[in-house]
Amino acid sequence: MSYIQKLKSLENQKQRIESQIAGLEQLSNKCNQEIKAETSLAQRTQLNTQMDNYSTEINELYNKLDHIENEIENLKLKEKSLSSNDYLDNPKNQQLLKFEQYLYDIDFEKALKTFQRITSQFNKEGDVALFFIEKCLTNRGDLCLKRLKDDLFSETYNIHRQHFRPCFVTYTLGNLEGVIQGIAKFFDVKKEEMTVELVINKIGNSLQNNSVLFIEINCDISQPSDIDPLIPWFINVFWKPLREKVNEVAKDYEGIKVVAVITSNLLLNSRFSNSELSSYYNRKSRIFSRDKLVKIPLEKWKKEDIKKWLTKYGNPRLKNTDKDTIAEKIYNATDKGRPTDVCLALQQKQWQNLIYSNPTY
Numbered sequence: 001m002s003y004i005q006k007l008k009s010l011e012n013q014k015q016r017i018e019s020q021i022a023g024l025e026q027l028s029n030k031c032n033q034e035i036k037a038e039t040s041l042a043q044r045t046q047l048n049t050q051m052d053n054y055s056t057e058i059n060e061l062y063n064k065l066d067h068i069e070n071e072i073e074n075l076k077l078k079e080k081s082l083s084s085n086d087y088l089d090n091p092k093n094q095q096l097l098k099f100e101q102y103l104y105d106i107d108f109e110k111a112l113k114t115f116q117r118i119t120s121q122f123n124k125e126g127d128v129a130l131f132f133i134e135k136c137l138t139n140r141g142d143l144c145l146k147r148l149k150d151d152l153f154s155e156t157y158n159i160h161r162q163h164f165r166p167c168f169v170t171y172t173l174g175n176l177e178g179v180i181q182g183i184a185k186f187f188d189v190k191k192e193e194m195t196v197e198l199v200i201n202k203i204g205n206s207l208q209n210n211s212v213l214f215i216e217i218n219c220d221i222s223q224p225s226d227i228d229p230l231i232p233w234f235i236n237v238f239w240k241p242l243r244e245k246v247n248e249v250a251k252d253y254e255g256i257k258v259v260a261v262i263t264s265n266l267l268l269n270s271r272f273s274n275s276e277l278s279s280y281y282n283r284k285s286r287i288f289s290r291d292k293l294v295k296i297p298l299e300k301w302k303k304e305d306i307k308k309w310l311t312k313y314g315n316p317r318l319k320n321t322d323k324d325t326i327a328e329k330i331y332n333a334t335d336k337g338r339p340t341d342v343c344l345a346l347q348q349k350q351w352q353n354l355i356y357s358n359p360t361y
Contacts, residue, residue, distance in 0.1 A: 010072045015188060017065045021058060026205050028054040032252050102313045103343055104143035107305035111144050111296045112151065119152075119257070121288045126207070126250030128243045128258040130235070132293045137265040139298035140339040145216065145261065148296075152212050152257065165206070166214045171262075173226040176233050179217060183238075196238055203258075204245040210255035219264040227264060234262075235291055243290055262293065300337035303327045 028051060035047045111133075118129050133141045153164045169182030184194045187202040203213065217234075219227050239260065246258050306327040310318060318326075334341035 007072065007075055010068055010075065014065065014068045014072065017061055017068065018188065021061050021065070022202070022205050024054055024058050024061070025208065028058065029205070029249075029252060102309075103140075103346075104146050105312065106143075106309045106339075106342070107301050108144045108147050108298070110299055112147060114294070114296050115148055115151065118288055118294055119259075122257060123250070125254050126246050126256030126258075128239075128246050128260075128290050129288075130239055130260050130262075130290070130293050131296050132262040132264070132268070133296045133298060134264050134266065134268050135298060136263045138338060138340050139300075140343060141263055141298055143339075144296065144298060145263070148259075148261070149214055152214060152259065163208060163211045164214070165212065166216065168216045168218070171217055171219045171221075171227075171230050173221055174229070176229060179230070179234065180238060183215065196241065200238070200242050200245050203242065204249050207246070207249045207253065207256050207258075209253045211253070211257070213258045215258075215260040217260065217262045219262060219266075221264065221266065224264075224266050224268055227262075227266075227268060230262070231293065235293075240291055261296070298339070300335075301331075301339055301342050302337055303331040306330055306337070306342065 031047055031051050031054065035044055035051065038044045038047060115131070118131075121127075122129070133144065136142065149164075149166060165186075167183060167186040169179050169186075171179050180196055180199060181191060181194060184191070184199045184202075187199060187206065189199055189202055207213070217230075219230065221227055242258065246256060250256055304327075307323045310323045310326060314323070330342060330345045331337050334345055
């Protein structure tokens with residue numbers, strides 16, 4: 001069997017198991033509601049037994065799903081390894097791969113503080129938050145997103161399962177439906193059957209204790225104004241009903257987090273900050289509004305940030321004076337620490353022997 005055939009077979013198995021899980025979780029939720037409404041002790045006992053059976057079946061299916069997902073991941077890694085052995089045999093390329101893994105640890109302090117300040121206000125049962133990041137390309141917003149995902153992923157540990165689901169969709173000018181269709185596809189909703197209500201119900205049925213859903217909407221646009229139709233439409237048509245669904249599901253579970261981040265490589269129109277538009281959250285306000293966009297700020301990297309990174313991930317033989325010199329040269333050569341340029345500068349040949357090494361802890 002070829003790689004493509006094996007992968008397709010495993011993905012089909014994965015979809016069948018996910019469909020079974022969704023069906024059982026729906027039955028489990030229904031059973032839980034019946035228990036709350038039931039007054040007969042005997043009937044409640046019977047329903048509790050049924051709930052236990054559902055839980056056992058669901059856990060067994062999740063174990064099977066974990067096994068299938070591991071097989072898929074191993075198959076992909078094996079294929080990638082076979083196709084890239086020549087590349088990886090080169091020590092310099094191995095160093096470059098390590099470098100890419102460690103880059104995101106330079107500095108996103110303000111962004112992380114903003115994100116954590118909002119998520120720290122989440123209700124313990126379940127909550128939602130909507131963010132946006134602008135100028136992603138020049139400020140390495142992709143690295144920041146990885147930090148945010150890792151921050152949430154570290155909180156999802158459960159003795160039975162880690163339940164973190166990242167969903168990526170793209171928005172282009174005028175294609176509002178494409179955003180919902182992308183989310184629908186992630187939850188196995190057929191295009192011809194898709195409605196916003198069905199997608200939201202699918203999301204609700206997928207949530208359980210400590211579930212984290214991370215929706216990333218990448219705006220592939222040419223002009224800042226191209227995003228104008230998306231924001232009010234997304235908030236009113238999808239986000240507000242989704243928040244209501246999360247509140248409903250959170251009556252039965254705890255620790256649910258649904259986070260959406262709208263990203264753009266452009267600087268968004270400043271008129272969105274006007275309070276009368278009421279789409280953007282005022283960061284000075286003490287009250288966190290779940291239906292407004294919270295800006296995650298991306299800043300240039302300081303000399304001290306670059307030096308700290310060199311201390312953690314650079315050659316352990318680098319002296320403080322060497323790190324100071326490297327950090328200052330890179331900072332001054334990159335428009336005072338523009339993240340994209342800093343990353344490129346760190347990869348340049350003149351620094352490789354000094355920088356690339358096993359990280360120090």
